Amino acid sequence: MQITPSILTADFADLGAELARIPSSDWIHVDVMDNHFVPNLTFGATMVQALAGATDRPIDAHLMIAEPDRHAPAYVEAGAASVTFHVEAAAAPVRLAREVRSHGGRVGMGLKPATPIEPYEDLLPELDMVLLMTVEPGFGGQTFLDLCLPKIRRTRELIDKHGVETWLQVDGGVSLETIERCAEAGADVFVAGSAVFDADDPDAMVAALRDKATEAADRT
Ligand code: DX5
Ligand code: ZN
Numbered sequence: 001m002q003i004t005p006s007i008l009t010a011d012f013a014d015l016g017a018e019l020a021r022i023p024s025s026d027w028i029h030v031d032v033m034d035n036h037f038v039p040n041l042t043f044g045a046t047m048v049q050a051l052a053g054a055t056d057r058p059i060d061a062h063l064m065i066a067e068p069d070r071h072a073p074a075y076v077e078a079g080a081a082s083v084t085f086h087v088e089a090a091a092a093p094v095r096l097a098r099e100v101r102s103h104g105g106r107v108g109m110g111l112k113p114a115t116p117i118e119p120y121e122d123l124l125p126e127l128d129m130v131l132l133m134t135v136e137p138g139f140g141g142q143t144f145l146d147l148c149l150p151k152i153r154r155t156r157e158l159i160d161k162h163g164v165e166t167w168l169q170v171d172g173g174v175s176l177e178t179i180e181r182c183a184e185a186g187a188d189v190f191v192a193g194s195a196v197f198d199a200d201d202p203d204a205m206v207a208a209l210r211d212k213a214t215e216a217a218d219r220t
Contacts, residue, residue, distance in 0.1 A: 132170055
């Protein structure tokens with residue numbers, strides 16, 4: 001059970017200090033948005049490089065960008081330990097996944113809420129992680145979409161059926177109130193933005209989220 005806080009709701013004017021507030025996070029989730037794939041603009045590879053140099057936590061880069069085939073390898077070179085592209089934007093997801101891995105990164109494939117997992121079943125061995133969006137991508141602080149829970153369950157079944165080590169990440173609206181549902185459905189990596197950075201003690205929230213997810217998974 002891993003928690004990867006999204007810095008999207010952190011104070012952009014003081015990101016170094018924000019990273020220091022979550023020392024027990026497993027990863028740092030960095031939402032890269034290009035104003036094309038999603039209607040919001042954040043940061044690029046230069047910022048990922050700066051963040052990677054400012055923390056000993058590994059960087060989990062979530063690319064919500066057009067043309068990931070062209071741009072994703074640059075994020076591994078910038079120091080991201082994991083790079084997730086969106087399948088809706090990728091021209092050749094198998095080639096792209098192999099290319100990210102050949103650069104030494106873990107590779108994730110992201111799906112928006114309305115994108116089914118089934119057409120991509122055979123790609124699972126090529127992936128270190130599947131990211132299932134549980135809100136429409138673009139903004140932090142949105143309400144968790146319960147309609148995504150059956151897809152989390154089906155994705156867990158496919159991962160188990162193929163016997164692969166692929167991690168299953170959920171992203172969007174994950175909080176103390178929703179994380180148990182995600183863990184029961186089979187997720188094992190949890191992005192949380194506003195839940196962590198709007199908390200009085202962000203690091204205590206990371207621990208509380210991890211405990212809730214672990215308890216929920218143990219029950220199932
Ligand atoms: C949304 C991003 C998420 C988001 C999570 O497009 O991919 O990572 O920032 O933020 P919360 O946890 O506030 O929904
Ligand atoms: Zn994200």
